Structure formats: structure tokens, C-alpha cells
Amino acid sequence: MELKYTIKRSVKRRKLTITVERDRSVIVHAPEGISDEKIEQIVASKRQWIYEKINHPQKYQDLPHAPGKELISGESILYLGRQYRIEIVKTGLSEIKFAQRFFIPNVQMSRRAEILQKWYIEKAKEKIIPRVKYHARQLGVDVSMIKIVDNRYRWGSCTLNDNVNFNWRLIKAPMFVIDYIIVHELAHLIEANHTPRFWNIVKAQAPTMEKAKTWLKENGQLLEMVI
Structure with a gap:
């Protein structure tokens, strides 16, 4: 089976690293001077690890026909794991007003995707940040800073400085997935x-872990859609 990957070179990079993104694409981050042949050798040596990552439950497969939607009356969009209808x-x-459906002002139609994203980000801050604080207390960990970010390649991340970041698109997922x-x-x-x-730590604090992994595998691409 041929292993496809994309090479991204940088003059600032000193070390070659390989990442497998959520959509199962393989990215090789390489220093500027390294040859394609050397990269191929390194990728081949990491082949088993790469396939394990590709098949990880948090990765998702492309939908056969990704649904295309428009922000028009009668369509529906995701929020906290449910589809809600749009009304212009x-x-x-x-x-934007939300009351068991999305009411979008007609005067904002030219900027509807932009204002909906801003609405999602505000709701993500409102609902995700308190959950982070709650789980941090339960786990007994200190978090320096919590950020809601625009990151297409990670649902969440943590840094060496004990900062944690979460993708705003998570607000489209059910709360058990967010948790x-x-x-x-x-x-x-x-x-x-x-x-x-x-x-063991994760499962003890998030007993629906396996259900959440399955949801992400089956629906992860839906969270990536613009709307």
C-alpha cells in the first residue's frame, strides 16, 4: 500500500518531524537542506507508527459526498451535536439570535458565514472555558491560560507553560465530546x-470516552465545514 505524504520545508527547522492530521493526511516537516531520498528513508522507517496514527480513533475519513450547505431559510446547522434550522x-x-433555531438578520446575509463564526466563538468561550476549569479542579491540575483558537488541525492542545487551547469548532459537537x-x-x-x-486518567474523568471517539470518527469532518 502506497503511503502518501506532503513535505513542508522550512529554513528555521532543525529537525524532521512527521504529523498525521485529523483528516489522516501525513505531513513531513523538514529542514530546508534535507533531500527527498533521505525523507523517503525516514518515512519508510516510521511506516508502522504512521499507519497506527492514521487508524487512530480521533482521525476521520472523508465523507463520500461532503454535504454542501448554504445559510438560507430551511437549511440546518450544527450546535452542541444537534442540527438546528435557519430562519432568515x-x-x-x-x-444572530438562537432560540431552538438560528434567526439570522437579512441585513447581514452578505457576511453571514463570518457573523456565524463569531457567534460560535463566543458560545465556545461561554461553554467550553467553564468546563475546562471544572475538569482541571477534578483532576487537580493548574492551568495557566485557556484559549479558544482557530486551528484546523487540532481539536485541542496544551503547551509546556500549562496553557490549553481548544478549537472553536468543538462547540458544534455534543457536550460529552467536548468534555x-x-x-x-x-x-x-x-x-x-x-x-x-x-x-486510565482520561477514562476515569470522561467515562464516555469511547462513545466520544466514535462520534468524532463518524462526524469529525462535519465540524470542519465552514458552517
Whole structure:
């Protein structure tokens, strides 16, 4: 089976690293001077590890026919794991309103994707940050900073400075999925690697872990869509 990968070179990079993104694409981050032949050798030596990552439950397969939607009345969009209908309001509304459906002002139609993204980001801050604080207390970890970020390649991440970042697109997922991603990142502040101890910590704090992994595998691409 041919292993396809994309090479990204940088003059600032000193070390070659390989990442497998959520959509199962393989990216080789390489120093500027390294040859294609050397990269091929290194990738070949890491072949088993790469295939294990490709088949990891948090990765997802492309949908056979990715659904294309428009922000028009009658369509529906995701929020906290459920699809809610859109209604375009012609008068009396200046910003998005949510009440078991999305009311979008007609005057904002030219910027509808932009204003919807801003709405999602605000809701992500409102709902995800308190959950991070809750789980941090439960796990007994100290978090320096919590950020909601625009990152197309990670649901969440943590840094050496005990900062944690979460993708705003997570607000489209059910809360049990959000909780799993939060706990996953916070558990890295206790155990850096994906050891049995790490997974025991995650499962104890997020008992629906396997259900969340399955949801992400089946629906992850839906979160990536613009709307």
C-alpha cells in the first residue's frame, strides 16, 4: 500500500518531524537542506507508527459526498451535536439570535458565514472555558491560560507553560465530546504521553470516552465545514 505524504520545508527547522492530521493526511516537516531520498528513508522507517496514527480513533475519513450547505431559510446547522434550522429574518433583527433555531438578520446575509463564526466563538468561550476549569479542579491540575483558537488541525492542545487551547469548532459537537477533548488535553499535564496511565486518567474523568471517539470518527469532518 502506497503511503502518501506532503513535505513542508522550512529554513528555521532543525529537525524532521512527521504529523498525521485529523483528516489522516501525513505531513513531513523538514529542514530546508534535507533531500527527498533521505525523507523517503525516514518515512519508510516510521511506516508502522504512521499507519497506527492514521487508524487512530480521533482521525476521520472523508465523507463520500461532503454535504454542501448554504445559510438560507430551511437549511440546518450544527450546535452542541444537534442540527438546528435557519430562519432568515427580514426586519427587526440586527444580530444572530438562537432560540431552538438560528434567526439570522437579512441585513447581514452578505457576511453571514463570518457573523456565524463569531457567534460560535463566543458560545465556545461561554461553554467550553467553564468546563475546562471544572475538569482541571477534578483532576487537580493548574492551568495557566485557556484559549479558544482557530486551528484546523487540532481539536485541542496544551503547551509546556500549562496553557490549553481548544478549537472553536468543538462547540458544534455534543457536550460529552467536548468534555472528552478537554479531559484528554488536561490529562497531558499529568502524563505527557499516551501511556496506559494516561488513558486510565482520561477514562476515569470522561467515562464516555469511547462513545466520544466514535462520534468524532463518524462526524469529525462535519465540524470542519465552514458552517
